[in-house]
Amino acid sequence: MYKSFSMELAGRTLTVDIGRVAKQANGAAFMHYGDTVVLSTATASEKPREGIDFFPLSVEYEEKLYSVGKIPGGFNKREGKASENAILTSRVIDRPMRPLFPKDYRNDVTLNNMVMSVDPECSPELTAMLGSAIAVAISDIPFDGPCATTQVGLINGEFVFNPNASQNADSDLKLTVASTREKVIMIEAGANEVPESKMIEAIYAAHAINQQVIAFIDKIVSEVGKPKHTYESCAIPEELFAKMKEIVTPSEMETAVFTDEKQVREENIRVIREKLEETFADNEDWLPLIPEALYQYQKKTVRKMILKDHKRPDGRELTQIRPLAAEVDIIPRVHGSAMFTRGQTQICNVCTLAPLSDAQKLDGLDENETSKRYMHHYNFPSYSVGETKVSRGPGRREIGHGALAERALIPVLPSEEEFPYAIRTVSETFESNGSTSMASTCASCMSLMAAGVPIKKMVAGISCGLVTGETDDDYVLLTDIQGLEDFFGDMDFKVTGTDAGITAIQMDIKIHGLTRSIVEGAIARCREARMFIMENCMSKAIAAPRPEVGKYAPKIVQIQIDPAKIGDVVGQRGKTINAIIDETGVKIDITDDGAVSVCGTEPVMMDKAVKYIKTIVTDFEEGQIFEGKVISIKEFGAFIEFAPGKEGMVHISKISNERINHVEDVLTLGDIVRVVCLGKDKMGRISFSMKDVR
Numbered sequence: 001m002y003k004s005f006s007m008e009l010a011g012r013t014l015t016v017d018i019g020r021v022a023k024q025a026n027g028a029a030f031m032h033y034g035d036t037v038v039l040s041t042a043t044a045s046e047k048p049r050e051g052i053d054f055f056p057l058s059v060e061y062e063e064k065l066y067s068v069g070k071i072p073g074g075f076n077k078r079e080g081k082a083s084e085n086a087i088l089t090s091r092v093i094d095r096p097m098r099p100l101f102p103k104d105y106r107n108d109v110t111l112n113n114m115v116m117s118v119d120p121e122c123s124p125e126l127t128a129m130l131g132s133a134i135a136v137a138i139s140d141i142p143f144d145g146p147c148a149t150t151q152v153g154l155i156n157g158e159f160v161f162n163p164n165a166s167q168n169a170d171s172d173l174k175l176t177v178a179s180t181r182e183k184v185i186m187i188e189a190g191a192n193e194v195p196e197s198k199m200i201e202a203i204y205a206a207h208a209i210n211q212q213v214i215a216f217i218d219k220i221v222s223e224v225g226k227p228k229h230t231y232e233s234c235a236i237p238e239e240l241f242a243k244m245k246e247i248v249t250p251s252e253m254e255t256a257v258f259t260d261e262k263q264v265r266e267e268n269i270r271v272i273r274e275k276l277e278e279t280f281a282d283n284e285d286w287l288p289l290i291p292e293a294l295y296q297y298q299k300k301t302v303r304k305m306i307l308k309d310h311k312r313p314d315g316r317e318l319t320q321i322r323p324l325a326a327e328v329d330i331i332p333r334v335h336g337s338a339m340f341t342r343g344q345t346q347i348c349n350v351c352t353l354a355p356l357s358d359a360q361k362l363d364g365l366d367e368n369e370t371s372k373r374y375m376h377h378y379n380f381p382s383y384s385v386g387e388t389k390v391s392r393g394p395g396r397r398e399i400g401h402g403a404l405a406e407r408a409l410i411p412v413l414p415s416e417e418e419f420p421y422a423i424r425t426v427s428e429t430f431e432s433n434g435s436t437s438m439a440s441t442c443a444s445c446m447s448l449m450a451a452g453v454p455i456k457k458m459v460a461g462i463s464c465g466l467v468t469g470e471t472d473d474d475y476v477l478l479t480d481i482q483g484l485e486d487f488f489g490d491m492d493f494k495v496t497g498t499d500a501g502i503t504a505i506q507m508d509i510k511i512h513g514l515t516r517s518i519v520e521g522a523i524a525r526c527r528e529a530r531m532f533i534m535e536n537c538m539s540k541a542i543a544a545p546r547p548e549v550g551k552y553a554p555k556i557v558q559i560q561i562d563p564a565k566i567g568d569v570v571g572q573r574g575k576t577i578n579a580i581i582d583e584t585g586v587k588i589d590i591t592d593d594g595a596v597s598v599c600g601t602e603p604v605m606m607d608k609a610v611k612y613i614k615t616i617v618t619d620f621e622e623g624q625i626f627e628g629k630v631i632s633i634k635e636f637g638a639f640i641e642f643a644p645g646k647e648g649m650v651h652i653s654k655i656s657n658e659r660i661n662h663v664e665d666v667l668t669l670g671d672i673v674r675v676v677c678l679g680k681d682k683m684g685r686i687s688f689s690m691k692d693v694r
Contacts, residue, residue, distance in 0.1 A: 003224055007216045009033070010162035010209075012122055014216075016134055018224045027139025027226070031131040035119035037067075040131025041112045044141045048106035048232050053292040057098055058110045061089040061128055067118045068365050083364050087399050089113075089125045092149075093132050096178035096186035099510050100144045104235040109141060118365050120165040126151050129178070130213065137217055140226040144512060147185060148213035149178040150206040154194065159205055165368050175199075175505075177206035181214055183513020187493075190407040193457075193501035196523050203519060236293045240286050244297060247279055248272050253301045260314030262344055262433050262483065263386065269298065299488040306467045306485075307476055313484050314343075321462070321480045321529055326442070326541035328450040335553040336451025338541070340443035342533075343482060344433035349443035351425045351451040353553045355599035357589045358422040374413055375424045376406035378440055384429040400506075401437040402427070405461075408441045408496035408504040409448070412455045419454055420556050420597050421549075434482035435463035437506075441496045442538060449542050452549035458538060459503055461496035462529040464522040465489045472515050477522060479529050491518075495526035499534070554587075556599045557606055563594040565617040571645045576616065579644035584609040615643040620686055624677040625693060630670060633663050640675055640688055648686030650675060657691045 002019040015032040022028035025041040049056055063086050065072050065079060072079055082090070093111065101109070113128035129149040137146040153163035153171035160167050168174060173194050178186035184207055191199065256268035273294055280286045286293075305311045310318055322343030331337035336351035360372040378401045382389035394402070405427065413423070425447055427440035438461035445459045465481030468474065468490050478485055486492050490511045496504045502523075507514075514522075549555065561569065569590065570577045577588055586600035586609045596613060600606040615626065628642030637651040650673075655666050667673070675688035 001224070005216070005220050005223075007212075009213065012162075014127075014130070016131075016220060018138060018220065025135070025139075026141050027135040027137070029131045029134040029138070031127045031134075033119070033127045033130075034122035035117055036122040036124050036127050037115075037117035038124055038127045038131050039112075039114045039116060040128060040135045041110075042132070042135040042139045042141060043110050043112075044139075045108040048234060049108055051288075052106060053234075053295070055098065055101055055103070055105055056108045057094065057101065058108070059090045059094040059097075059132070060110070060112045061086045061093065061125070062112070062114045063124075063365050064115055065363075065365070067115050067124070070363075073363065083362075084399055084403065085125075085364055085366070087396050088403055089128065091396060091400050092125070092176060092186070092188055093129050095188075095508050096147055096149070097132065097136065097143075097145075099185065099512060100147060100180070102142050102144075102231070102233075104233045105142060105231055106234045107141075107231060111136065115365065120368075122164070123151060123162060124365060126162055126176075129176075134217055134220060137221050138225045140229045142228050142231060145180065146214050146217040146221065147178055147180050148210040148217065149176060149186075150209045150213070151176050152202045152206050154191075154198070154202065159202060161206070161209055165366065169368055173199075173202060175202050175206065177203050177210065179207045179210035179214070180513050181211070183515060184519060185509060185513045187505050187507040187519075189502070189505035190410070191497075191502050191504065192411045193498055193503060195501045196527055199502050199505070200520055200523060204516065236289055236296060237286075240289060240293050241297065244276060244293060247276060248297075250301060253297060254305060257298055257302055257484070258305070258311070258313050258315070260316075260343075265313070265484070266386075269294070302484060302488045303467050306478070306489075307469050307474070310476065312478065314482065316480075318476060319479045319525065319528070321532060322482070324533060324537040326446060326537045328446055328542045333552050335550050336447045336449075336453070338443050338446035338450055339430075340439050340446065340538075341431075342435075342439055342442075342480065344431055345436055345439050345482075346429075346431040347436060347439040347443040348428045348430055349425055349440065349447040350428070351423065351444075351447040351453070353421045353423060353451060353453070353549060355554065355556065355587045355589050355597055356416065356420055356422050357587065360422075373416065373422050374406065374410060375422075376402050376409070376427070376440075376444060377424070378402035378405060378427045378429070378437070380429045380432065380436065384432040384436075401440065404437050404494065404496075404504055404506050405440040405444055408461055409444055409455070409459055411503045412457050412459055412498065413448075414454045414456070420558055421453075421554075423448070423453060432483070434484075434486055435480070435492070435494065437461070438463050438494055438496065441504075442533060446538055446542050449545040450550075451553060452546040454545045457498040457500065458534050459496055459498055460530040460533040460538060461494060461504070462526050462533065464491070464493040464495070464525045464529075466491035466493070466509075466514075466518060466522070468511060475518060477518070477525055479525050491522070493522040493526065495523060495530070497527070497530060499531060552601070554599045554601055555603065555606060556597050557610055559596050559598075559610060559613065561590075561594045561596055561613065561617045563592065566590055566592075566594060568616050569596070569613055576645035580609050580612050583644065584612075588613075612643045616646055620677055620680070622677055622679045625674060626677065626688075627672060627674050629672055630667050633667060633669060635663070638663050638667050640673065642675070648675070648677070648688045649681070650688045650690055654678075654687075654689035654691055 017030035027042040152175040153160035154173035172192040441461035465478035584605040626642040628640040632639040
């Protein structure tokens with residue numbers, strides 16, 4: 001049965017069609033927000049997947065280029081692999097919804113969002129987030145929802161909800177908040193040094209709007225929602241836990257897991273696992289459950305000690321940061337490098353500078369963003385956690401971590417006019433034991449400063465964790481969580497910023513939401529920690545950006561020419577500009593407004609290229625003196641090339657003060673001579689004199 005539902009959301013109409021399309025999916029919502037159209041579907045397998053100990057959820061966000069009137073490039077003319085924006089959007093949909101599915105659910109679930117039309121006034125990403133929530137809510141898939149999502153911008157100090165493309169371009173804040181009826185369940189933000197108090201205000205303004213959307217979803221579910229299906233629980237039997245505690249007592253488990261050395265803890269657990277496997281070797285029902293049961297036993301042990309005794313696995317205080325170390329210039333010949341270490345988490349970041357022509361070109365649905373001048377890439381090899389695995393390139397996690405660190409530093413980068421470079425930073429994870437993305441932010445900041453990028457302020461990042469009890473008031477916040485506290489805890493709340501405010505947030509949780517006191521406490525704790533990191537570690541390695549780019553970095557000289565002269569510099573089919581490049585070895589970029597950037601590593605060659613360009617765009621007047629090369633000799637004179645593609649003639653009578661019979665008596669091909677401009681001859685050619693040079 002086809003039904004349509006509508007509500008006004010941030011001044012635009014949101015319409016959801018149910019039962020109109022994709023009827024064989026467990027749930028399908030045909031979303032219309034303005035002229036943006038997204039088909040969101042939710043499907044689940046009939047039976048659980050065997051042999052796994054996790055919930056197999058897949059989230060896809062498909063950007064169809066026909067939605068913005070484009071045909072894909074390349075020979076294939078089909079959409080290729082997901083763009084970075086599509087991957088990040090999938091992650092933002094996944095993160096708030098995953099904790100709302102049953103923890104013991106092992107059926108495969110796929111949430112698919114297909115963008116079919118894009119209205120610049122209405123975000124397709126937001127439409128997909130709402131569509132996925134509605135598709136699951138009306139389906140028969142078990143889900144403890146509904147949930148809703150709102151985006152927030154900040155323009156001239158005022159909040160803008162679900163901003164359009166042009167508002168996003170002017171906004172000091174790009175915030176996405178997901179909520180259930182009672183609590184906030186996901187926060188993602190990029191901000192231009194927004195103060196903590198303003199960020200909290202924005203989060204809860206979005207939370208209030210989410211309640212309106214949830215009421216709308218409740219109405220849809222009440223009319224067209226399906227009863228939730230039963231499923232085969234994969235929970236560990238309580239009898240197995242009881243028997244395990246007889247073999248490995250809680251005090252023995254506590255001794256095994258409470259150490260600051262990750263390798264020691266893993267060895268302790270390995271010994272316990274072998275002991276349990278030996279004990280249950282003849283029990284075919286329980287033996288396959290040992291890995292998951294042991295994981296949960298560790299989790300309960302760690303959570304109990306943190307929550308009740310405020311005792312962390314490595315012995316730190318709740319607010320204590322692990323040992324810090326920072327250094328710069330550890331990699332020779334690169335343009336900038338830095339290494340940041342926090343406990344057993346270590347990141348080496350390398351910065352590379354290039355002309356703006358090397359900026360990344362983007363081919364996506366956003367018409368306003370066609371290139372990216374600053375790129376941050378994050379790599380997470382298996383050796384960083386002591387594992388062996390073939391590298392298959394960056395996965396969604398690596399792309400997400402790289403985007404977070406990139407977002408953290410964008411607000412402090414100089415403008416293109418101030419620093420006309422494309423910038424790439426690459427974070428190599430040498431060692432990982434918790435929150436490498438925040439270490440990546442710190443290392444990237446120092447690497448940029450070491451490379452001579454005049455960033456406006458220092459940026460640092462830290463993660464805050466959480467362990468909760470039975471009530472909302474029973475919780476413990478943990479500064480600088482390590483891997484074990486992340487795995488067994490309830491929250492990974494990452495915040496980056498300067499001393500003035502926040503530049504990025506990414507919050508992941510495993511529970512059904514956070515109270516306001518937890519959100520405020522985590523943000524305050526992160527500010528305190530990042531200030532400590534900047535003052536006591538980063539600033540001691542490098543306190544400010546270097547005044548100049550490094551020895552091996554390309555240098556850039558900018559000049560301004562008359563836009564009408566661009567064609568003269570480029571020449572027919574690029575002949576002139578290519579001749580300058582071939583002779584000098586520089587790179588030349590010219591914008592439509594006549595801004596010319598000359599990039600190279602040899603100052604002499606750069607000066608030569610600039611001189612050529614200035615010569616080409618000069619209006620030739622009598623009395624100007626040039627230096628040029630003899631490129632052709634005729635009976636009546638010689639032709640002098642004074643810039644690539646530009647030449648003039650010296651008549652034989654103007655070569656020497658003395659009479660000569662042949663040009664060759666004085667000049668040879670390739671000679672470099674100084675000439676003075678006499679204007680243009682009857683044929684319109686530039687006329688030179690050698691003998692009248694003063």
